[in-house]
């Protein structure tokens with residue numbers, strides 16, 4: 182089976198095109214192919230499929246085989262792919278997702294290649310399933326959480342997929358590998374969660390490092406960047422548009438006051454095309 186290796190700020194994917202419907206073995210294929218030693222290596226496996234509601238449908242599987250409702254960096258890669266393959270001849274494209282509805286994208290091109298994509302990521306869900314119903318009514322933004330003796334306060338924001346945003350002294354040096362896995366699997370998150378550690382450095386800039394549900398530490402997380410901006414605005418730390426600085430680079434995120442939608446802008450790159458599995 183052929184694939185195209187792509188990434189958004191180093192959050193990398195194997196993109197599969199040409200399937201008419203999701204293969205039933207998609208999950209096990211993700212585990213096998215995303216393995217960085219025994220497979221091609223990636224944070225996720227992405228399928229571009231036909232859609233009756235949008236120009237295309239995107240399905241995304243984490244490297245542990247779990248399917249995610251949405252993926253910000255992958256959706257930018259999908260938009261780049263379909264434009265540069267000539268499937269569309271316009272700079273606007275709609276993508277159906279599993280858990281975030283149909284999302285609209287605007288492409289910026291430079292001599293025929295897509296240089297960056299601006300995605301309407303839809304409305305943030307603030308009382309999402311990441312927060313148990315017992316706490317749902319509370320106006321409190323910061324939820325208390327204790328993990329092996331360490332107390333945290335987090336803001337739960339869903340972008341179709343769950344995010345737990347924690348503001349820390351210095352995200353760039355925070356011990357992601359120690360606390361990320363424990364928070365990802367904490368029972369307070371019935372669907373598990375992506376975990377963002379954030380440090381506000383200006384009204385228009387937040388440094389963020391991410392431990393992703395089903396993928397672990399990645400260089401960037403698009404939905405996580407959106408969740409981080411929303412949490413920062415809710416706390417009054419930043420304006421409604423800011424740069425989110427990630428290990429792999431910067432994303433520009435805006436939370437519109439007019440339509441309450443979150444808009445994420447950033448690059449997408451193609452690395453190579455390959456084929457995996459027995460050639461004969």
Ligand SMILES: N[C@H](CCC[C@H](N)C(=O)O)C(=O)O
Pocket residue numbers: 192243248249250251252253254255342343375393394395396401402403404405
């Ligand atoms: N691990 C995420 C899916 C990928 C999201 C991330 N790579 C992005 O760019 O949004 C989850 O299980 O919700």
